[in-house]
Amino acid sequence: MSSDVPLTPAPRARRRRPAALRIGGGIHPGLYLAISVTVFAGIIAAWCIATYGGMVDAIFLPSPGDVLGRLGELASDGTLWDDAKASIVRIVVGFAVATAMAVPLGVLMGSFGAGDAAFTPAIEFLRYIPPAAIVPLAILWVGFDETYKYFVIWFGTFFFETLLIMDVVRRVQMELVDIGRTLGHSELAIVRRIVLPAAAPGIWDAARAMLGWAWSWLILAELVGAAEGFGYRIARARQFFQSDTIFGYLLVLGLIGLTIDQVLRFTGRRLFRWAEERR
């Protein structure tokens, strides 16, 4: 029984794309978690299949069980903790010294043309020297003691961090500075009371990004001339073909990096709640 009236087919309602597939559409936190966990699970599954399925030689890719077992051994005999302690002290010292120097210098360079002219050209030059290339010189200068590791981390961090901070400071709204002037503040007081707090969230982010890089320089510094530390253990494990140790340490490095970054991100959000965009 069909009707005599010809029916124009209703235009197919175009379904709205899911928010997660629209530019700037954001994503529901639950879906975010589900997708990220799935990807991680996929990587681990692929790893299991490749190793337990006998598709690759254990020398190249040890199985998850072997890696975790090896990590357990290293943790129980104390090696892992000693390495972690040595590496963390190095990165904290090298990074802290670099940041303590980069903040005032970057603020100075971002605020004053004279500071810019005095330091930017030299720093732009130095930052293109790869830290790996400075290693032989650093060894020549300070030998193999701890100072050498601090120096390599510092060298890899300081110059770039200074330039990042300078850029952040330059983006501080000039009218805020003008307000400081109309309130009768000196230029230095304005730097301290207006420019620095205004730039603080950006400086925090710059330092957070640089800390990620500092891990690379730490490992580089430990590949030679160290008796403990993550980099030292990885280099040594290679000599003995202990790929399970290498993979275990890579996992630990990734986990530590992820954890620190999340903690800093969270702390930054708490510290600079005023800077958050209103949704």
Place this chain on the structure above:
Amino acid sequence: MSKVDIRGLGKTFGRGEREVVALRDAGLQIAENEFVALVGTSGCGKSTLLSILAGLQEASEGSVLLDGHPVTGPGRDRGVVFQTYTLFPWLTARQNVEFALHGEGASKAERRERAAELLAQMRLGEFADAYPRELSGGMKQRVAIARALVYRPQVLLMDEPFGALDALTRRMMQQLLAEVWEAHRLTVLFVTHDVEEAVYVADRVLVMTNRPGRIKEEIPVPLPRPRTPEMLTDPAFVEIRGRVLESIIAEARAAER
């Protein structure tokens, strides 16, 4: 003696082929406790003039006197409100106002009291502890005005303070500003391109020429105070507004030719 006395003011930006003469032979006098509005087409140099009077820019030529003394830089005898939002985002509304009292030697209690007083006058009492990101545009500008008034400057300089606000908020801000001025009685230079706004708030409207800017015409606004929104349709108001508008439109036409 005029509170503000500007004569032969010139300002040139850049050099050679890129040279731009923003102001040439601009002059104006503002009496003590007078409210003067400065209007002109965009780019006529009105903001530059205000900025020079604030001490934030240097004049290329001419003299700028405040109480008979040449202006050599910014100072606490002048308060400034900009068009852009200039609250310190890391401070609450109250802290923003209190910030202006630092270095005055006022006690913490006194700073707090004076800030509270100004915020109340700006009808922001209940938003004292809000951060700028939690405030609307109109509220932010009210805090900015409170911050510029709290240290009791003798001259208030306002550079299109309501330029970024929607029409309704503007109207309310103009009303509030007229009230506050009637209560404080201080010398005001108010830069705007909104003719109605200028006539509504000011005792006198100065019209600027196109660049290089100078004062083209002076139009007194002998309307009674307090100013009320009903006045906007008052024939006297409409007539004055018409004169100012005509003067500006003539400049805008000249600029197009």
